[in-house]
Amino acid sequence: MTNAMRPRAPRVPGHPILGCLPAFRRDALGYYRGCHARFGDVFEVRFVNQPVVTIAHPDGIQRVLQANHRNYQRAPFINALFIRLTGMNLFTLDGPSWLTERRLLQPAFHRARIQAFGATMVAAAERLLEDWRAAARAAGGTANVDMQAEMRKVTMAVVGRSLFSVDFSGDASELGAAMLATTDFFEFRSRRFLAAPAWVPTRRNRDLSRAQGVFRARMQALIDGRRSSGDARDDFLGLLLGLRDAETGEAMTDTQLRDELGIMFGAGHETTANTLTWAWHLLTTHPAVLERTREELCRVVGERSPMIDDLPALPYLRAVVDETLRLFPPAWAMSRQAIGDDDVMGFRVPANVTLTLLPYLAHHDPRFWDAPEAFRPERFLDGAGPSHPFAYAPFGGGPRKCIGEQFALTEAQLILATLLPRVDATPVGTKAVEADTGFTLQVADGLAMGVRVPER
Numbered sequence: 254m255t256n257a258m259r260p261r262a263p264r265v266p267g268h269p270i271l272g273c274l275p276a277f278r279r280d281a282l283g284y285y286r287g288c289h290a291r292f293g294d295v296f297e298v299r300f301v302n303q304p305v306v307t308i309a310h311p312d313g314i315q316r317v318l319q320a321n322h323r324n325y326q327r328a329p330f331i332n333a334l335f336i337r338l339t340g341m342n343l344f345t346l347d348g349p350s351w352l353t354e355r356r357l358l359q360p361a362f363h364r365a366r367i368q369a370f371g372a373t374m375v376a377a378a379e380r381l382l383e384d385w386r387a388a389a390r391a392a393g394g395t396a397n398v399d400m401q402a403e404m405r406k407v408t409m410a411v412v413g414r415s416l417f418s419v420d421f422s423g424d425a426s427e428l429g430a431a432m433l434a435t436t437d438f439f440e441f442r443s444r445r446f447l448a449a450p451a452w453v454p455t456r457r458n459r460d461l462s463r464a465q466g467v468f469r470a471r472m473q474a475l476i477d478g479r480r481s482s483g484d485a486r487d488d489f490l491g492l493l494l495g496l497r498d499a500e501t502g503e504a505m506t507d508t509q510l511r512d513e514l515g516i517m518f519g520a521g522h523e524t525t526a527n528t529l530t531w532a533w534h535l536l537t538t539h540p541a542v543l544e545r546t547r548e549e550l551c552r553v554v555g556e557r558s559p560m561i562d563d564l565p566a567l568p569y570l571r572a573v574v575d576e577t578l579r580l581f582p583p584a585w586a587m588s589r590q591a592i593g594d595d596d597v598m599g600f601r602v603p604a605n606v607t608l609t610l611l612p613y614l615a616h617h618d619p620r621f622w623d624a625p626e627a628f629r630p631e632r633f634l635d636g637a638g639p640s641h642p643f644a645y646a647p648f649g650g651g652p653r654k655c656i657g658e659q660f661a662l663t664e665a666q667l668i669l670a671t672l673l674p675r676v677d678a679t680p681v682g683t684k685a686v687e688a689d690t691g692f693t694l695q696v697a698d699g700l701a702m703g704v705r706v707p708e709r
């Protein structure tokens with residue numbers, strides 16, 4: 254059958270003007286789950302006048318991200334929003350300029366380099382532990398914290414130290430607030446078809462410009478500080494400053510530098526913080542899993558600080574992180590646009606159409622996972638794991654797979670290895686923990702916990 258003769262994916266009926274937008278805004282995950290159950294693995298939804306082919310099956314996700322990746326690029330609507338928020342960088346570039354950038358930046362994330370960041374990751378977690386110890390003492394035993402905010406603080410510190418060799422603790426709250434304003438804006442704008450242009454001084458536009466001013470100033474200060482110090486450090490910032498265009502021999506402009514530093518700052522801490530927050534939620538609500546993780550840590554690490562070389566001997570801890578990313582993948586959806594016609598799982602995908610890939614649904618699909626809703630790290634032990642390579646894709650796949658995968662996995666394991674044996678954390682309150690799909694998949698409204706740090 255020629256491609257033109259293949260059927261289009263089934264269309265999901267929706268609101269006559271807005272299409273799926275109202276249902277998507279109410280509960281995006283619930284909406285997609287319902288569509289998957291009723292219409293199958295590939296279906297078409299409409300956001301106002303924009304048809305979007307939506308793919309829930311690992312075969313289809315693999316086709317787009319890997320097997321026929323040359324036929325796909327970033328989706329214009331969502332990428333334009335990312336460009337407005339973060340500029341032109343590894344995440345937002347496409348085509349040959351993306352490939353050049355990726356090749357240039359890849360060395361900063363080689364395994365050998367990540368190895369060198371281990372001590373920084375543990376030190377950041379130990380500083381947090383000391384903060385908690387002091388807060389708990391001052392509160393008479395237990396300190397109440399928002400675990401999500403705490404995990405953002407620690408992952409921000411790690412990115413600052415390991416990629417830029419700076420201490421962000423002095424401006425953590427200003428940078429944190431700027432990050433929140435940016436993700437809020439994304440959440441708002443990605444769910445509306447019409448919104449005031451950037452020059453209209455609405456509250457959101459003003460909040461965003463203020464946040465962008467904070468990032469611009471902070472990233473520029475990093476660049477200026479490094480240049481004026483004459484320090485030739487070979488961290489990520491040093492790598493960027495040393496890059497020269499192969500043809501013109503020119504260095505990156507300050508705007509290019511700021512945009513690359515900014516995306517590594519944002520992508521480098523937010524997603525890992527969410528993973529850690531979900532891990533705390535899952536571990537504190539599954540005491541047997543927590544006990545087994547602690548027991549492994551006690552046996553392998555004992556009283557000393559964990560090290561990166563311990564990680565191969567901590568398979569259960571790694572399985573906890575993998576299983577957390579399966580249940581709550583921060584990048585729960587990815588977008589693309591088809592360049593030419595394609596055939597995805599027997600359906601015609603016409604040129605220029607937008608696609609949404611839903612690893613979240615593949616991660617929860619009973620055809621690929623036993624008891625998919627259960628938190629069972631054991632399923633990743635002893636070489637077991639997904640029965641299809643794209644049934645598990647928390648870091649995406651193909652050439653645009655997350656550049657920070659090893660960094661994030663190492664960081665999540667080392668932070669948990671440092672904190673879990675030394676901290677007693679308990680959920681506070683009776684409010685059910687819910688997932689918010691706004692920017693990345695995160696706990697809605699923070700995660701209230703009581704933390705105690707028993708003296709040893």
Ligand code: HEM
Nearest residue numbers: 344520521524525583584587647648649653655656657661
């Ligand atoms: C648990 C943590 C993380 C998760 C779940 C995650 C997830 C992802 C996913 C799914 C993609 C692919 C998006 C797509 O194809 O549309 C991606 C890309 C990317 N990630 Fe991550 N990420 C994490 C941590 C990090 C870290 C630590 C960094 C940097 C230090 C980082 C930097 C990036 C960048 C720059 C890209 C764009 C790569 C490209 O297009 O070439 N990420 N990430």
